[in-house]
Amino acid sequence: MTRLVLSPNIDAPDNLYADLLAAHEGLSETESAALNARLILILANQIGSREVFRAALDAARRR
Amino acid sequence: MTQIFEKPLYPYARSADQDAATPVRHPVVIVGAGPVGLAAALDLGQRGVPVVVLDENDKVSHGSRAICFAKRTLEIADRLGMGETLVEKGVQWNLGKVFFGDRKVYEFNLLPETGHRRPAFINLQQYHLEQDMVARLRELQAEGAPIDLRGGNRVTGVKAHDDHVALSIDTPEGPYALQADWLIACDGAGSPVREHLGLGFTGRVFEDNFLIADVTMQAEFPTERWFWFDPPFNPGQSALLHKQPDGVWRIDLQLGWDIDREREKEPVRVKARVRQMLGPEVTFDLEWVSIYTFQCRRMERFRHGRVVFAGDAAHQVSPFGARGANSGLQDTDNLCWKLAAVIAGDAPEALLDSYDAERVQAADENILNSTRSTDFITPKSAMSRIFRDAVLDLSERHEFARPLVNSGRLSLPATHDGSPLNTPDALPGGPARSRPGAPCPDATFETGFLLDRLGRGFTLMGLGVQAPQVPGTTPLSVADPDDELRARYLGDAPSALYLIRPDQHVAARWANATPATIATALSRATGATP
Incomplete structure (x- = not known):
């Protein structure tokens, strides 16, 4: 069974973070919100499992 | 275009009941001659149960109203003797297109599964359905079915007693009173019967x-x-x-x-x-x-003693997904065999409580589905609109997003998991789609279709094994089931016995079973044994 990964799992964290910020550069708040929504949906499809997705939602809510 | 909804179809005519010295008692009175009330009348009438149908009107409904009739409804209509009429008249479609803003984002082809007599659904105006139902009712009357359809009869009062229901009725020629052993309220979302009894609808x-x-x-x-x-x-x-x-x-x-x-x-x-x-x-x-x-709302319970609610009177959904009329016909499909068995003394009154359990479950499923469609079509917050638009944007280029687009989900019949009438699944490797509680999937069967071979009572179906003689069941055996039947009913199992209810839902299934085991399951499925 796949579980939600909450330990470090990103190859090059600084680069990935920079990519994320770069994608939002120059966008209005509305455009950024739309981009984030598309991104979440694409990533959700990558995850596939409802169980893992719900675990991710829980982790996001807890902060 | 003829205005079919202008023409009186069952005009008021004086009944002998109106001249009786004391209120006449009938076994079953149905209030409402819409699709749900008429389906109940046809079903009970075909079973030989005398019914009186009361409607304040005398015409089909005004305007097209319900227009999508799902496969399950057509299968029920087949049992009522009018499936072919509907399918011949109805429009079938497979191709759907979804547009977002000024562009087409994708199109889909339903490509329905083969091996079913009926299509996924047809489009047909509600007035055509009602007209065909009344025509079928006249046909049954001509054959002697005890159905009495009274137009211009408005129910003005309902009093529920322990052993009967008392009705006050107004007509163009003045009021009269009736009594019913059982009352089926199919009088729509604004149900006057529900109002008269002071029952909630939240x-x-x-x-x-x-x-x-x-x-x-x-x-x-x-x-x-x-x-x-x-x-x-x-x-x-x-x-x-x-x-x-x-x-x-x-x-x-x-x-x-x-x-x-x-x-x-x-x-x-x-x-x-x-x-x-x-x-x-x-x-x-x-x-x-x-x-x-x-x-989107429903009554807390659909059975109140001798008054049973069906269709929009019991539950109301948004129109997305065509779950109004379709679920109403499933209500009466579930109710009528049970009521007929109780009236005949073949089953205890408690069997009717399973109508409540099963159809409340179905109503909740329909409300959930139609609420979700509505939330997609009409986003309720800024963020839900952002996600909705994101799904639509992505759907143009990426196939993965298309199943998330929700413009109404196809109306499918509920599987009554956990119903008190079910016997636990005893078919290891059996397909989930035909588990106890599920409506039987249709399949090609000899020169016709399986569902047409299921009778008005309980069927004991043997696949790869001879169905034994069990009183109260009609055997149907296939020595060597083909691949389609295997896929739908056997899965990994080499053979199986299915006990199928009169409404074509599976009550029990086994790899094999003795007549005594089957009789116990039958007793449970008729509410006699818990």
Whole structure:
């Protein structure tokens, strides 16, 4: 069974973070919100499992 | 186009009951001659149970109203002896197109599974269905079925007693009283019977208005379902176009909450909207216009002693996903064999409580589905709109997003998992789709179809094994089931026995079973053994 990964799992964290910020550069708040929504949906499809997705939602809510 | 909804179909006629010195008692009185009440009358009448149907009107419903009839409904109609009539008249479609803003984001082909007698659904105006049902009712009457349909009979009072229900009725010739052993209330979302008994009807109100227009077009237009999110001709809202018989097209336009309803219904205004939608080159006529709002709600219980509620009287859903009339016909399909068995003394009254359990479960499923469709079509917050639009944007290029687009989910019958009538699954490796509680999937069977071979009572089906003789069941055996039957009923199992209810839901299944085990399951399925 796949579980939600909450330990470090990103190859090059600084680069990935920079990519994320770069994608939002120059966008209005509305455009950024739309981009984030598309991104979440694409990533959700990558995850596939409802169980893992719900675990991710829980982790996001807890902060 | 003839205005079929103008013509009296069951005009008021004086009944001998109106001249009786004391109120006449009937085994079953049905209130409401819409599709649900008529289905109940046909079902019980075919079973030889005498029914009186009361309706304050005498015509079919005004305007097209319910127009999508799902496969399960057609299968039920087959049992009522009118499936073929509906399918011949109805429009079938497979291709759907989804538009977002000014562009088509994708199209889909339903490509229904083969090996079913009936299509996934047909489009047919509710008035055609009602007219065909009344025609079928007349046919049954001619054959001697004890059905009495009384138009112009308005129920003005209902009193529930332990052993009967007392009714006050008004007619063009004045009031009279009736008594019923059992009352089936099929009198719609505003159910007067429910009001008379002071029963609640709670749920969620959706703050939205929809304009329905039936138009006749003088143009070739493909037989497809088109759904628009946020189209240029109706900014920020949705629109739906699909075809009905007789060259009539149904247009649904979402209008939002703060509108002037009377003004929106003005033909000039409606025509301007439709012209924008269809393009200036298409000539059309308006046949019927209506504005509706909707709610998702249900009664807490559908059975109240000797009064049983069915259809919109018991539960109301949004129109997305065609779950109103379709679920109403499943209600009566579930109820009538049970009521007939109770009246015949073959089953205890407690069997009727399973109607409540099973159809409340189905109503909740329908409400959940139609609420989800509504939330997608009409986002309730800024963020839900952002996600909705993101799904639609992605759907144009990425297939993964298309299953998330929800413009109404196909109405499918409920599987009654956990029903008190079920016997635990005893078919290791058996397919989930035909587990106890599930409606039997149809399949090609010899030269016809399986569902047509299931009778009016309980069927004991043997696949790869001879069904034994068990009193109260009719055996149906297939020595060597083909691949389709295997896939739908055997899965990994080499053989199986299925106990199938009169409403074609599976009550029990086994790899093999003794007549005593089967008799116990039958007893449970008729409410006699817990």
